[in-house]
Amino acid sequence: MHLQIKLNPPYPIYLGSGILSELLPDYCRSLNKRFVIISDDQVPTETVLNVKHLLDDAGLDARVFYFPAGEIHKTRETKACLENVLLDWQYGRDTCLLALGGGVTTDLVGFLASTYCRGIPVIYLPTTLLAMVDASIGGKTGVNTRHGKNLIGTFYQPLAVFMDTDVLKTLPPEQWSNGVVEIIKHALIANAELFQKLQVSVDSLKNNPQLLLEIIHESCLIKKNIVEGDEKESGLRQWLNYGHTIGHAVESLEEYRLSHGQAVAIGLLVETKLSVEAGFLAASVLDDLEKLLTAYQLRLKTAVFQNRKALLHQLKGDKKSKEGESHFVMLNKMGSARVMDDAYAFPIGSVILERALDWAAERFGKN
Numbered sequence: 001m002h003l004q005i006k007l008n009p010p011y012p013i014y015l016g017s018g019i020l021s022e023l024l025p026d027y028c029r030s031l032n033k034r035f036v037i038i039s040d041d042q043v044p045t046e047t048v049l050n051v052k053h054l055l056d057d058a059g060l061d062a063r064v065f066y067f068p069a070g071e072i073h074k075t076r077e078t079k080a081c082l083e084n085v086l087l088d089w090q091y092g093r094d095t096c097l098l099a100l101g102g103g104v105t106t107d108l109v110g111f112l113a114s115t116y117c118r119g120i121p122v123i124y125l126p127t128t129l130l131a132m133v134d135a136s137i138g139g140k141t142g143v144n145t146r147h148g149k150n151l152i153g154t155f156y157q158p159l160a161v162f163m164d165t166d167v168l169k170t171l172p173p174e175q176w177s178n179g180v181v182e183i184i185k186h187a188l189i190a191n192a193e194l195f196q197k198l199q200v201s202v203d204s205l206k207n208n209p210q211l212l213l214e215i216i217h218e219s220c221l222i223k224k225n226i227v228e229g230d231e232k233e234s235g236l237r238q239w240l241n242y243g244h245t246i247g248h249a250v251e252s253l254e255e256y257r258l259s260h261g262q263a264v265a266i267g268l269l270v271e272t273k274l275s276v277e278a279g280f281l282a283a284s285v286l287d288d289l290e291k292l293l294t295a296y297q298l299r300l301k302t303a304v305f306q307n308r309k310a311l312l313h314q315l316k317g318d319k320k321s322k323e324g325e326s327h328f329v330m331l332n333k334m335g336s337a338r339v340m341d342d343a344y345a346f347p348i349g350s351v352i353l354e355r356a357l358d359w360a361a362e363r364f365g366k367n
C-alpha cells in the first residue's frame with residue numbers, strides 16, 4: 001500500500017509486510033548518499049541488523065549508531081551526542097539518516113536531521129504501532145526539556161516512510177496498547193467504521209496481517225487528512241489532541257507510572273463523558289468506548305481524580321488552554337468530532353467539567 005502525504009514537501013508512505021526488503025534498498029540506491037541508521041538500544045537487534053544488511057547488500061555505505069532508549073533520553077543532550085558522533089565521522093550534506101525505532105527515535109532523529117548541516121534528508125522506519133499510526137505522519141519533530149515534553153523542535157518532513165508490519169512481531173503488549181489507543185482516538189474523531197472494525201478485531205489484530213494492515217492504513221489516512229488540512233496546527237489538528245488534555249494531566253499527576261496509552265485511554269473516556277454531559281453525544285458511545293478499551297487490555301485505574309484541586313491546577317497549565325480555561329474537542333457522534341465557526345475545541349463550563357470529574361473519580365478511583 002502506498003500513501004502520499006501532501007505537506008511541504010510531500011512524501012510517500014510505503015506500508016506492507018516485507019516492505020523493507022522489497023523497496024528500501026532500491027529507494028536508497030537512487031539517492032546517491034551515505035547512510036546512517038540511528039536506533040535506540042532497545043529496538044531488537046535482528047530488526048537493526050536486517051536493515052543494515054539490506055543496505056550493505058545493495059552496496060551502500062551504511063553505519064549504525066545507537067542512543068539509550070526511553071522518553072527520558074529524548075533530549076537536547078542526546079541530540080548533541082549524536083551530532084558529535086556524526087561530526088567526528090565527518091558526515092556532511094551527502095548523508096541521509098534512517099530513523100529506525102518508535103516515536104522517540106523518529107522525533108529525535110527527525111529533529112537532528114532538520115538542523116544538521118542546516119538540514120539533511122531523513123527516512124523514517126517506524127517499528128512501533130504508535131510510531132506508524134501517529135508519530136511518523138505530520139512533520140513534528142522535537143525533544144523534551146525539564147519544562148515539559150516536545151517543547152523544542154521543528155516542523156520537518158521526512159523524505160519517505162517505510163512501515164513494515166513484520167517488525168511489529170517483537171512488540172511487547174504494552175506497546176501494542178499504546179498504539180491501539182491512538183487508533184481508537186482516530187476512529188472516535190473521524191471514522192465510525194474503523195471503530196466497529198476494532199470491536200471485532202480484538203482477538204485477531206496481532207495474528208491477522210491483512211486486518212492489521214487495513215487498520216494501520218485507515219488510521220494513517222485519518223491523521224493524513226487532518227495534518228494536510230492544517231500543516232502548522234492552527235485549528236483542525238486540535239482534534240488529534242482528543243483524550244490528551246485529560247490524558248496528559250493524568251500522566252503528569254501519576255508521575256509517568258501509567259503508560260501514555262493508559263493515561264490517554266482514561267482521557268478519552270473522560271473527554272467523551274464531557275460530550276455526553278454537554279448533550280452532544282449519546283451515552284451509548286461512552287459504553288462502547290469503555291468496553292473496547294477494556295477488551296484491548298487497558299487498565300483503567302488512577303487515583304488522580306480523587307484530588308480535584310491538583311487536577312484542575314494541572315489542566316489550567318495545559319499548553320492548549322486559553323486564558324487559563326481548558327478547551328476540549330467534543331464529539332457529535334461516533335466518528336465525528338464537532339466543528340463550529342472554525343473552532344475545533346471548545347471551552348467547557350465548570351458544571352459539566354465537575355460532573356465528568358465526579359464520574360471519573362467514581363469510575364477510576366483507586367482509594
Ligand SMILES: NC(=O)c1ccc[n+]([C@@H]2O[C@H](COP(=O)([O-])OP(=O)(O)OC[C@H]3O[C@@H](n4cnc5c(N)ncnc54)[C@H](O)[C@@H]3O)[C@@H](O)[C@H]2O)c1
Pocket residue numbers: 040041042043044047069070071074101102103104105107127128130131134135136137138139140141149150167168169170171172175178
Ligand atoms: N511527532 C508526532 O507527531 C508524534 C505523535 C505521537 C507521538 N509522538 C512521540 O512518540 C513518542 C512515543 O513513541 P513510542 O510509543 O513508539 O515509544 P518509543 O519510541 O520509546 O518505543 C517504545 C519502546 O519500544 C521499543 N521498541 C521499538 N520498536 C520495537 C519492536 N519492534 N519490538 C520491540 N520493542 C520495540 C523501543 O526500543 C522503546 O523501548 C513520544 O515521545 C511522543 O512524544 C510524536
Ligand SMILES: [Zn+2]
Pocket residue numbers: 182244260264
Ligand atoms: Zn498520544
